Amino acid sequence: MSYVEFHDVTKCYHVGQVDIHALSGVSFTVEKGEFVVIVGPSGAGKTTLLNILGGMDACDSGTILLDGKEVSGYSQKELTTYRRYDVGFVFQFYNLVNNLTARENVELASEICTHPLNPDVVLDEVGLADRKDNFPSQLSGGEQQRVAIARALAKNPKLLLCDEPTGALDYNTGKAILKLLQDTCRNMNTTVIVITHNSALTAMADRVIKVKNGTISSVTLNPDPLPVERIEW
């Protein structure tokens, strides 16, 4: 049994009179500790996939299992708990609370967890040992994203979900962030799922899931992922 399993998951949005089939029968699996890249063009259903996997939205039908637990059957409250303890999020726009320092932003997550990592340690690990007491506005985009990653990691989640983590960053910074994510995956044995439209990133993934028009067009296992440094786009 895989760590993450999607079985025939569908999701349909009703916007006014129109039904948008965001996901129509998605099935895939992810193993524990894998670095997964979900790739596809805009509107393919990546974000819906992420939302459902991250417990931010419920699917209409199908089964989702994480570590053997059926997430698809969770109530709203259980979903919250699921997000709280099992999932770490990294947003495209970092979503840091501007009024909190880097450490406090991390604490914001660690406060509510049962087995959080020490925020200082995590910040050290993401390379922000010197910027802990800075406010987001005093940090660069890359630094902010590092804080966001630290915030996600501090919860010690089973799953680290990243939505276009480099989307708002320049090339080099983006690379550094991707490296951080890859290192985290390798060093902490965290399952990392990155969603991106940049297919260049597929090279660094253990598993590449391609999404197209609400379905999985292919799942490729990459036996020999490249380190980030060697990827160009």
Add this chain to the structure above:
Amino acid sequence: MRKPLFKDFFRELRHTLGRFMAIFGIVALGVGFFAGLKATSPDMNHTGDVYFDNNGLYDVYLLSTMGFTQEDIDAIRGVDGVSSLMPAYNADVIIEKDESEAVLRLHSIPLSEDGQTAGGEINLPVLKEGRFPQKSGECVVDSYQLHSLQLEVGDTFTLSEKTGQDTLDGLKTHTYTVVGVVDSPMYISLTRGNTSIGNGSIDYFVLIPEVDFDMPVYTEVYALLEGAKELDSFSDEYDQFVDEKTTLFEDLGAERCDIRYREITDEARQQIADTQQEIEDGQKELDSQLAEAESTLNAKEKELSDGQQQLEAARDTLAEKQAELNSGQQQYEAGLAELEANRTSMAEQKQLLDEMKAGIDSGRADYQEGLKQADQLEQMGQVEAAEKLRAQLALMDQKLTEMEQQYSGYMAEYEAGLQQFEAAEQTLQQTAEQLKNGWNEISAASAVLDETQAELESGRSQLDAAWEEYRTQKAEGQQKLDDARAEVEDAEAELAKVSRPEWYVLDRDMNVGVASFQQDVERVDRVAVVFPVFFFLVAALVCLTTMTRMVEEQRVQIGTMKALGYSKAAISMKYLYYAALAGVLGSIAGLTVGYFIFPTVIWNAYTMMYTMPPIIIEFNIPYAVISSAAALICTLVSTFAAVYAELASTPAALMRPKAPKAGKRVIFERIGPLWRRLSFTKKVTLRNLMRYKKRFFMTVLGVGGCTALMLAGFGLKDSIGDIITKQYDEIYNYSVIGTLSEPVTGRDGLDASAVSDSRIENSMLSLQEAHDVYSDTAMVSTYLFVPENTELLGQFINLRTRVGHEALEMPDENGVVISEKMAKLLNVGVGDTIRVERDDRVRVPLTINGICENYVYHYLYISPELYEQQFGAAPEFSTVNMMLQDGMTDEDEDAFAESLLENSSYTSVSFTSDTGKAFSDVLTSLDAVILVLIVCSALLSYVVLYNLTNINVTERLREIATIKVLGFYDREVAAYVYRENLLLTLIGTVAGLVIGVFLHAFVVDTAEVDIVMFGRDIKLLSFVLSVVLTMVFAALVDVVMYRKLKNISMVESLKSVE
């Protein structure tokens, strides 16, 4: 606007209906409250004005010290600008029924033709019941009768003698039948004025037909002025207009008074001269009459004495005759006696003669016998014997013949005697007859004389009476003349004293009702100065925040539009239209509701104290324009400013996420020990609070404003409620006041039974007199309170300072204690001197020794010693203040009052609790106003909190979505947001309480009536209520917001920063 923009606009509207409604609501509240409350006093004024105009309330009211003659009236009619005139009469009278008496003021009204419309066109009464008088002896009465002696339709009353003869003489009829009940524009307040009769205050008015007055001159004249009706009665233009005309009347008055004065004095002089002439004539006539009467009497006297003399003479004659008769009688009686004696001797003679005859007869018989015997003897022979016998017989015969001769002589003699006797007897009988006649005559004459005597005697007594009468008449006549002379002298003295008559030209301001109405309206206006402005400010503030937020939210859209090439104007139009639409609709709704609700509610409250028709609600254009314009300007300017600020940036900058406001350390972090102690979430809250300073101040001000408004409202209610409890429960220790039927100077004068009831715990004599008290700058009408002694005063009335409740010394000699409001009005303090005007208009100085807490009326407490010293007479106590036993129920009190009234010492008994209740009834009218304030403030506070929370949430949508993604439970998310809210609300509430205290002080100061001092304290409960209500609304808002928070989509967190 172009089509897409239109669509965008309407979609925006639909999607942000909550925000739109918030702006709409707050504009509606602000505008409605401001305009409604502001329009209230103009509406009240307008209603009053229309009422006065429709019922022809006089513009000018003339009074004269000597009344108005027809010539005066004609002259007044000629004054330029008089459109209508009504000369009228009034008289104050007393009526009595079942031992209660009421003082009425009678006014004359023209008779009504159909009974339904009032006659004339000035001071038209409004019929409430029945009909108007159509003939003499009918009347209509005041609809407001608080007096126990109430008159209803169908009742008949008769004027009491107590009214005074002069007044009664001026009325043709003294009995009237009530045919209707009316209100009069002359009496719109509950005060009916003062008078010189009865207890000095008029209980109610009664309108009687003019024809029932019988006075030589009119007592008053009412006039309407041409062009005055068109002016607002309460406006300065009207005052000015009337003032100008007043001068004309005053000038005319001066002129007419001269004429009238001359008339009166000339008339009086003529009258005096006439009277003097009359007196002289009278004297002459009296003298001649008296002389005539005297001579008549004297003649009669003479007659009488003549008669007396004659009578005397007659009596003498009679006496003579009587004497004569008496002697005749005596003679007769002597004759009679002789006759009787003769009769006896005659009888004796007769007897002797008869005996003699009998002797003779028997001798003869014997002789015959002898002859026979002699014959016999002869025959027998015995001749010798016979012869002898015959010889003897012859001798015997001889003797017998001799005797017979003798007898015959005697008999003849006797017969002659008898004849004589009988003649004598006859004569005597005649004499007796004569005598009898004589006696009869005398007694008749005597009777006549007696009659004459009686006549003479009655004549005498008549004459005496006549004399008596003569003397009385003489004296009376003289007296009358003397009186007349004295009168003339008095009249002359009077004439010397006659002062020039004077006219008083009064306008509506002098009418107690109109004046107090005007003051009350001004009071409403004054309350309407602070509250609505404050209210409006809060509303405007919230509006501004909301619109600014809206523009900020749409920054990217604005940038896009700009990039697409839309002009600044086209872009800003959307927001301006949005704001304008909300502003206009809000204004319309606010004006519609506000213009109706506020004037109606407040008017209804005030009409408890005024007899006025329902309020006329006008659409007050100025306030509508001002408030709507202000609301529109607020929303539009703030919107424009916000849009403009955004538009100034380049499209690129706009489309880029706005640099989030930098987080920074807050001041609390510098206080290490404190900061470390705080939990993480608390730190976040504190930092957030300090970060959004604008929102912080907006919320604090908004919430604070609402709390302040509520606190001021509740506080005002406390201040008014305080009056009753503090005055009647805390300051007055006594519970009953009895009014004495006869004032007394001390306990000695009081009937022992008056205060001996066992239910009376303690009693104190007191005197309360109304006096005007002056300071250098002001005058206040005050009650002078003189206690029996100062020691008792302290037991009965809690003289203390308001602040600190320190007991005040009541000195015997050196000073007085006055009530606080009075001191304030007079602008004096302890140690200052005030002057009290005595009845003789002398103002006596008194030093203030203390200022005491007091809420109703003004009092000046003065010791009896000082009173006597300053007023020149010992106080005459007319009331008895009583403390009763504890634990008496209402029934007990009723029974007690009844038993007290049965005691002839008292004419009335009143409980302070009843007085307090009556007073609180009047004050409840202000309660309505306050309730309106509180309700509006509460509404406002809800809208403000909702709006601010709404802004807070929308502003932080992304943050909230993020923490939701992080796995915060709904509860925790709410707490994360609400903690700030709560803290802001708390700070706002505390600030509001502080502002509220000042607002309350200001409002109390402006809304206070002169004779009353409102409490200055706000009760703890009011603080608690204001806080709790604010909290409740905050909680309510939180509950509503909770759903919104719950519904925030986490997808928001994935969106790009706007």
